[in-house]
Amino acid sequence: MNPATNPAAMTVPLCDLLAQLRDLEPQLLEAVTRVLRSGQVINGPEVAQFEQAAARYGGAPYGVGCSSGSDALLLALAALGIGPGDEVLLPPFTFFASVGAVCRLGARPVFADIESATYNLDPHQVESKITSRTRAIMAVHLFGQCADMEPLWSIAERHNLAIVEDAAQAIGAEYQGKRAGTLGGIACFSFYPSKNLGAYGDAGLAVTSDPDWAERMRSLRNHGMEPKYYHRFIGWNARLDALHAAMLSVKLPHLERWTEMRQAAAARYDALIDEYHVGGFLQRPTVRPQRRHVFNQYVVRVGRGQRDALVRYFRAQKIGCEIYYPIPLHMQECLDYLGYREGDFPASERAAQDVMALPMFPEIHVDQQHRVVQCVAQFLRQQARVAA
Numbered sequence: 022m023n024p025a026t027n028p029a030a031m032t033v034p035l036c037d038l039l040a041q042l043r044d045l046e047p048q049l050l051e052a053v054t055r056v057l058r059s060g061q062v063i064n065g066p067e068v069a070q071f072e073q074a075a076a077r078y079g080g081a082p083y084g085v086g087c088s089s090g091s092d093a094l095l096l097a098l099a100a101l102g103i104g105p106g107d108e109v110l111l112p113p114f115t116f117f118a119s120v121g122a123v124c125r126l127g128a129r130p131v132f133a134d135i136e137s138a139t140y141n142l143d144p145h146q147v148e149s150k151i152t153s154r155t156r157a158i159m160a161v162h163l164f165g166q167c168a169d170m171e172p173l174w175s176i177a178e179r180h181n182l183a184i185v186e187d188a189a190q191a192i193g194a195e196y197q198g199k200r201a202g203t204l205g206g207i208a209c210f211s212f213y214p215s216k217n218l219g220a221y222g223d224a225g226l227a228v229t230s231d232p233d234w235a236e237r238m239r240s241l242r243n244h245g246m247e248p249k250y251y252h253r254f255i256g257w258n259a260r261l262d263a264l265h266a267a268m269l270s271v272k273l274p275h276l277e278r279w280t281e282m283r284q285a286a287a288a289r290y291d292a293l294i295d296e297y298h299v300g301g302f303l304q305r306p307t308v309r310p311q312r313r314h315v316f317n318q319y320v321v322r323v324g325r326g327q328r329d330a331l332v333r334y335f336r337a338q339k340i341g342c343e344i345y346y347p348i349p350l351h352m353q354e355c356l357d358y359l360g361y362r363e364g365d366f367p368a369s370e371r372a373a374q375d376v377m378a379l380p381m382f383p384e385i386h387v388d389q390q391h392r393v394v395q396c397v398a399q400f401l402r403q404q405a406r407v408a409a
């Protein structure tokens with residue numbers, strides 16, 4: 022059936038990675054060929070060029086490319102000297118990689134709850150969790166909106182803590198006119214394919230304005246080796262491949278435009294939620310003043326305890342959706358040893374029950390967005406029929 026003549030039959034993907042490929046494939050293949058023919062697939066000029074350009078985009082002087090956003094977090098915490106006996110404060114409502122980096126270094130994660138409206142760390146929850154062992158605060162900029170940094174800056178200063186930004190979902194986001202990447206000591210980006218700047222595989226970047234931390238991360242991502250076969254630190258193989266760097270360099274100049282397209286799509290969802298009269302059921306994302314939200318995800322809060330039913334309905338209608346994240350980190354089995362219990366972080370637990378991400382990618386068409394929100398209205402009509 023032709024979806025143009027029958028919008029009700031239209032399926033909508035959560036994320037369409039092939040849309041960007043249509044325009045950029047020749048340039049991407051050219052970049053791949055260039056790397057293959059250079060014979061240099063590890064380190065080298067492609068990596069250095071991308072690091073510089075991407076760090077500049079993030080507003081930071083130094084960039085260290087690495088194998089993933091997860092490893093960027095690991096390198097950042099390791100460069101700060103965080104290890105056994107240290108505590109790192111972070112929210113429990115984020116992707117596992119945020120906490121995984123802390124645990125992989127033998128440090129102890131300490132959770133502080135989120136603000137319900139933005140899903141980011143609630144600064145009011147932070148100070149009471151600080152102990153003599155606390156070394157850093159990890160500010161996660163969830164879904165593409167920066168955390169409330171100003172109060173975190175004063176807390177960090179008062180207690181002499183480092184701030185690491187988990188900006189995996191927030192490349193290009195801004196807080197009070199400053200880019201994510203300049204809001205703490207070290208910031209970490211992910212180029213996982215579904216992030217705003219997606220690689221064709223795993224890749225990441227850590228940025229900083231501190232040359233010593235940059236040097237330390239550069240060394241740690243390559244087994245702490247400097248010069249060759251002399252090891253000052255115990256590091257890892259966490260390098261960025263030249264192939265990824267070359268392809269990311271093709272994509273980076275388009276990121277601003279893609280971000281604006283995401284913002285336009287978010288504004289259309291905001292309007293469609295009114296147009297289909299589902300605003301009492303779906304709570305739109307809250308964008309705080311002085312923030313540039315880059316909408317890696319457009320996440321709504323679903324009312325009346327109906328989130329799971331709506332997700333099932335979307336799946337049946339072949340409309341993409343996802344739950345970021347269904348289980349807060351303090352309830353994850355592997356973190357049992359921290360001793361947290363259900364009820365410890367009510368805002369995070371509520372979010373985990375209520376949130377749902379709608380299809381979001383720069384090229385999403387207005388007809389697709391109509392279909393998504395129409396699907397919510399259909400769901401509500403069906404519920405009303407069942408109740409009657």
Ligand SMILES: *Cc1c(COP(=O)(O)O)cnc(C)c1O
Nearest residue numbers: 089090091116118189211212213
């Ligand atoms: C994607 C993501 C990461 C990890 O990035 P990878 O590149 O997948 O390793 C870390 N934190 C958050 C919040 C993320 O969304």
